[in-house]
Amino acid sequence: MSTAPSPRPISIVPSVLPADFSRLGEECRALEDAGVDRIQWDVMDGCFVPNLTFGPDVIASCRSHVSVPFEAQLMVADPDLLLEGYVDAGCDVVIAHAESTIHLHRTLTKITDLGARAGVALNPATPVSAVEHVLDLVDMVLVMTVNPGFGGQAYIPTMEPKVAEVRALLDQRGLDVDVEVDGGVGPDTVAGAAAAGANLIVAGSALYRDPEGLAHAVADIRSRAEAARDGATT
Numbered sequence: 001m002s003t004a005p006s007p008r009p010i011s012i013v014p015s016v017l018p019a020d021f022s023r024l025g026e027e028c029r030a031l032e033d034a035g036v037d038r039i040q041w042d043v044m045d046g047c048f049v050p051n052l053t054f055g056p057d058v059i060a061s062c063r064s065h066v067s068v069p070f071e072a073q074l075m076v077a078d079p080d081l082l083l084e085g086y087v088d089a090g091c092d093v094v095i096a097h098a099e100s101t102i103h104l105h106r107t108l109t110k111i112t113d114l115g116a117r118a119g120v121a122l123n124p125a126t127p128v129s130a131v132e133h134v135l136d137l138v139d140m141v142l143v144m145t146v147n148p149g150f151g152g153q154a155y156i157p158t159m160e161p162k163v164a165e166v167r168a169l170l171d172q173r174g175l176d177v178d179v180e181v182d183g184g185v186g187p188d189t190v191a192g193a194a195a196a197g198a199n200l201i202v203a204g205s206a207l208y209r210d211p212e213g214l215a216h217a218v219a220d221i222r223s224r225a226e227a228a229r230d231g232a233t234t
């Protein structure tokens, strides 16, 4: 008798875009106290996306405030130039956008050579075929559920078939790789993403706008995701 594979744990990964930037260390601690599993830094260069955010020094200054892993989502035009800085700043996972480098395989290899775990992100318009050749190099595939650049945008539900396509391809190849969703994810949208196969859930605005606070928002989104995942697999 064969046993069903155990379900992939759901991780809640806050984006700090809605946090108070004048006190980021304390904001990171509040997220850790609220039960998040890691923290995502949305790195934007004003070129790949029309917004500008966190340099490595900002992230490094927060590293000692918490022990949860940091991931850097590099929404930048030339990620190779910046990889070392973000790894040295204490980012355990570095995510490169497939659209941002013409040598994606090389970029991801550099991340792992630097000692970090690699992730690859897909903009809504980018097909899964763009990352098929690098799936064995990464720890996670990030399916963007908004066009990157800003927090607080509306979730794009037509990304759910793409999440399912990535999950099926990874399973077919027997790869132990997580699938992350990012953008407009909250209590009302997380079920669709988790049922499609996402297990790393990035949430920004939804966490900060919960009137009952961060810990409630984290637990609520986690339990909705777990219920949807379990409903989809039974």
Ligand SMILES: O=C(CO)[C@H](O)[C@H](O)COP(=O)(O)O
Binding pocket: 015, 017, 040, 042, 073, 146, 147, 148, 149, 150, 151, 152, 153, 182, 183, 184, 185, 202, 203, 204, 205, 206
């Ligand atoms: O990558 C991002 C934007 O490019 C952010 O991580 C994302 O938008 C999270 O914020 P929200 O949950 O408010 O949509």
Ligand SMILES: [Co+2]
Binding pocket: 015, 040, 042, 073, 182, 202
């Ligand atoms: Co993000």
